[in-house]
Amino acid sequence: LTLLPAGAYAATVDELVNEFTGGADVADGGVNLDAPEIAENGNTVPISVSADGATAIMVLAAGNPTPPVATFNFGPLAGSSSASTRIRLAGTQDVIAVAKMADGSFARTSKEVKVTIGGCGG
Amino acid sequence: MAENVKARVRAPRSASAGEVATIKTLISHPMESGQRKDSQGNTIPRSIIHRFTCDFNGENVIDVKMEPAISTNPYFEFEAKIPEAGEFKFTWYDDDGSVYEESATVEVS
Numbered sequence: 001l002t003l004l005p006a007g008a009y010a011a012t013v014d015e016l017v018n019e020f021t022g023g024a025d026v027a028d029g030g031v032n033l034d035a036p037e038i039a040e041n042g043n044t045v046p047i048s049v050s051a052d053g054a055t056a057i058m059v060l061a062a063g064n065p066t067p068p069v070a071t072f073n074f075g076p077l078a079g080s081s082s083a084s085t086r087i088r089l090a091g092t093q094d095v096i097a098v099a100k101m102a103d104g105s106f107a108r109t110s111k112e113v114k115v116t117i118g119g120c121g122g
Numbered sequence: 123m124a125e126n127v128k129a130r131v132r133a134p135r136s137a138s139a140g141e142v143a144t145i146k147t148l149i150s151h152p153m154e155s156g157q158r159k160d161s162q163g164n165t166i167p168r169s170i171i172h173r174f175t176c177d178f179n180g181e182n183v184i185d186v187k188m189e190p191a192i193s194t195n196p197y198f199e200f201e202a203k204i205p206e207a208g209e210f211k212f213t214w215y216d217d218d219g220s221v222y223e224e225s226a227t228v229e230v231s
Contacts, residue, residue, distance in 0.1 A: 068191065069191040072184060073184065077181045077203045083200040086192070086193040
């Protein structure tokens with residue numbers, strides 16, 4: 001009964017954050033997440049993340065069938081710890097960004113995005 | 123299987139040494155999420171680009187782990203330090219094993 005593949009269970013946001021942080025404390029703030037308050041089309045929602053001194057930023061969408069969205073790892077030639085992309089949101093939900101700082105600490109923020117037309121098939 | 127995948131990149135042609143430049147990339151790809159169903163109700167299998175990297179003269183700028191929640195035709199914008207003249211190398215890794223590459227040369231004046 002333990003033979004199901006690990007992927008059969010959608011990991012929860014808390015599990016994903018724990019995996020990213022290794023269980024370390026996560027401070028609120030210190031990471032910026034820009035996303036529209038209202039997205040008409042959930043198929044393509046522009047977001048930007050930034051965190052001064054971050055080596056990596058993970059983005060999660062709490063209300064999607066699978067919450068992971070992307071993890072940005074910044075290399076030695078990154079001009080800043082920031083990035084923008086476009087994501088899919090299945091419906092109105094919280095988007096979460098967790099930043100890993102160079103000193104090993106973690107910071108987190110979230111923002112609610114209202115979605116008029118969901119972006120998951122439909 | 124993704125067809126007609128075309129990568130587009132916007133990077134400066136010239137810069138001053140040490141400058142921080144904004145880089146924009148777009149690649150045409152359906153990013154099939156594995157959540158959609160066809161008209162018969164069968165799930166359409168996942169087929170996405172799962173990783174994107176940008177390097178300059180062999181040194182890493184950004185390395186992105188991508189999930190099915192990234193939109194069709196993945197777009198990324200980020201900033202890169204340009205310490206000297208050289209070449210940006212952009213690489214996208216597809217689920218089907220394909221690797222798409224693009225490069226951009228930067229002169230330092």
